[in-house]
Amino acid sequence: xxxxxxxxxxxxxxxxxxxxxxxxxxxxxxxxxxxxxxxxxxxxxxxxxxxxxxxxxx
Amino acid sequence: xxxxxxxxxxxxxxxxxxxxxxxxxxxxxxxxxxxxxxxxxxxxxxxxxxxxxxxxxxxxxxxxxxxxxxxxxxxxxxxxxxxxxxxxxxxxxxxxxxxxxxxxxxxxxxxxxxxxxxxxxxxxxxxxxxxxxxxxxxxxxxxxxxxxxxxxxxxxxxxxxxxxxxxxxxxxxxxxxxxxxxxxxxxxxxxxxxxxxxxxxxxxxxxxxxxxxxxxxxxxxxxxxxxxxxxxxxxxxxxxxxxxxxxxxxxxxxxxxxxxxxxxxxxxxxxxxxxxxxxxxxxxxxxxxxxx
Numbered sequence: 338x339x340x341x342x343x344x345x346x347x348x349x350x351x352x353x354x355x356x357x358x359x360x361x362x363x364x365x366x367x368x369x370x371x372x373x374x375x376x377x378x379x380x381x382x383x384x385x386x387x388x389x390x391x392x393x394x395x
Numbered sequence: 396x397x398x399x400x401x402x403x404x405x406x407x408x409x410x411x412x413x414x415x416x417x418x419x420x421x422x423x424x425x426x427x428x429x430x431x432x433x434x435x436x437x438x439x440x441x442x443x444x445x446x447x448x449x450x451x452x453x454x455x456x457x458x459x460x461x462x463x464x465x466x467x468x469x470x471x472x473x474x475x476x477x478x479x480x481x482x483x484x485x486x487x488x489x490x491x492x493x494x495x496x497x498x499x500x501x502x503x504x505x506x507x508x509x510x511x512x513x514x515x516x517x518x519x520x521x522x523x524x525x526x527x528x529x530x531x532x533x534x535x536x537x538x539x540x541x542x543x544x545x546x547x548x549x550x551x552x553x554x555x556x557x558x559x560x561x562x563x564x565x566x567x568x569x570x571x572x573x574x575x576x577x578x579x580x581x582x583x584x585x586x587x588x589x590x591x592x593x594x595x596x597x598x599x600x601x602x603x604x605x606x607x608x609x610x611x612x613x614x615x616x617x618x619x620x621x622x623x624x625x626x627x628x629x630x631x632x633x634x635x636x637x638x639x640x641x642x643x644x645x646x647x648x649x650x651x652x653x654x655x656x657x658x659x660x661x662x663x664x665x666x667x668x669x670x671x672x673x674x675x676x677x678x679x680x681x682x683x684x685x686x687x
Contacts, residue, residue, distance in 0.1 A: 359413075361427060362405040374404055386404065391565075392462040393403075394537020395638065395655035 343381045347371040352383060396683060398423040399443065399452045401468060403460040407661040411672035412458065418673070419680055423456070428464040439475040453683045455479045458657055462490045462535065465657060478686060480679055481635035481656045488632045489656035492534045492570055495632060502631035504624065505650045507642065508573040515555040518569035522551050528574040531558075533566060537655070538607040541566075544574060575642040575650060580604060582615050582641040582649065585660065585671055586629040587678045591622045591639075593669035595662075606662050614666045624649050632656075636675055 342351045350368030354375070358364075362375045363386055372386040398416065400423040402409050409425075416423050430444035439450035449455075455472055457479055459465030469483035481489075488494045496509045507530075510521040522529045522545055531543040531554060545551045558566045581604045584594035594617050597610035604610040615621070625639045628651045638658035641649040660671045 357410075359405050359410065359425075361402070361425070362410065390461065391540075392535060393460045394462055394540075395658050 341381055343383045345369060345371060345373065346383055346385055347373075354381060396421055396680070397447070397452050398679075398683075399426050399445065399447075399455045400424070401426045401428060401455055401457045401459060401465065403428050403464065406460065406659070408659055408672070409458055411661070411664075412456070412676060415670075415672040415676035419676065421680070424452075426455075428459045428461060428468060431464070431468060433468075433471045435471055435474075439472075439477050449475065449477050452477065453687070454679065456679060457481065457486070460657070462486075462537070462657075466490055478683075480682070481637070482633055485633035485635045485637075486656045489637070489654045490535060492532055492653060493568070495654055496570075498631045499628060499651055502627060504627045504631050505648070507575050507650055507652065510571045512569045512571065513567065515559050515569075518555050518571065519548075519551055521569060521571040523548075525571055525573040530572045530574050532570050532572065534568050534570050535565060539603040539605040542603055544602055574602075575644055575652075577604075577642045577644070580610075580643075581652065582621065582643065583612075583663070584615070584617065584621060584625045584639045584641060585658065585663065585669075585674075586625050586637045586639055587674050588634070588636075588682070589626060591617045591625045592674045593617065593663065593667035593671060594621060594625075595666055607659075612662045612666050614668070621649060624651065628654060636678070 345352050345366040348369035352366055360378055364373055373383045374386040376382040376384050424445045426444050434441055440448050443449050457465045457469055466486045469479050469486050472479050473483040488498050493511055499506045508525050512518040512521040527546055529545045533541050543554050580596045580598040582594055585592050594615040595612040596615045597604040599610040628639050629637050632654055638655040640652040642652045643649055664671045
């Protein structure tokens with residue numbers, strides 16, 4: 338992990354960011370399983386992803 | 396070629412689609428639905444959140460996980476003449492199970508026996524008309540949420556009371572289908588334009604077989620009957636880029652269960668050996684070139 342490694346906003350675990358990550362991409366915290374959204378790549382910022390809403394789907 | 400990808404956020408599918416565009420030398424501009432703020436009457440000269448006028452896009456590819464945001468964005472964009480995939484009309488039909496059933500009926504496409512009612516009393520009658528077990532579904536919704544298989548009058552009464560008391564008005568539209576006793580699986584087929592490019596079986600011990608609910612995906616050969624019903628179903632809802640869910644009845648005949656217009660496919664390319672994202676994007680690019 339580097340100094341850039343962000344922390345999970347839910348459990349404070351370090352979250353590994355894939356090398357091809359994109360802004361607004363969803364990923365899961367490996368520690369607590371929370372779904373996170375990459376809000377910014379530079380600087381790296383994570384937020385909890387929005388809760389699933391009733392109209393979400395395919 | 397200028398393309399906008401309209402999203403709620405970036406899922407695995409959107410990354411695959413962006414990579415597929417990139418492989419063809421196209422770099423779409425990603426637009427977040429949370430940033431939309433349309434002046435409905437002002438038209439496509441106004442700027443998208445990207446800073447570019449909507450008129451400047453050859454195509455807006457809608458991939459919102461929020462069905463309502465995506466559908467209404469398509470309504471506005473299509474009203475201005477902005478080309479989109481899918482169209483508003485297709486999205487509006489597919490996002491509503493009742494409208495899908497009506498469209499399938501109009502086009503003579505086989506589907507489970509379906510009724511709709513608007514009060515608990517008439518819904519109870521509808522359930523008994525299709526006979527137990529019956530399936531109750533919300534008219535909007537996805538990923539197998541809030542489906543109920545109803546085995547008897549007691550459970551029907553309980554579910555109807557809960558929906559009437561706890562649900563908003565959407566849950567007071569009682570969409571009732573016969574239960575199709577499928578062989579532990581359903582079929583999801585992917586239609587791109589006038590081709591069924593791939594299909595998977597979704598197997599589960601649970602009667603709900605969505606992969607979002609743990610259904611296991613394996614390749615399903617696209618036989619002539621599967622291809623035929625899928626293309627007819629796609630045509631019924633206006634065509635485009637669609638996932639057709641089929642149920643096999645006891646005789647092995649297929650009926651259309653539902654149709655999805657912003658399909659997920661992350662688990663489907665590997666078992667089928669079909670690069671679904673690339674197939675979709677090559678079709679989109681071809682359509683842009685045809686429309687130019």
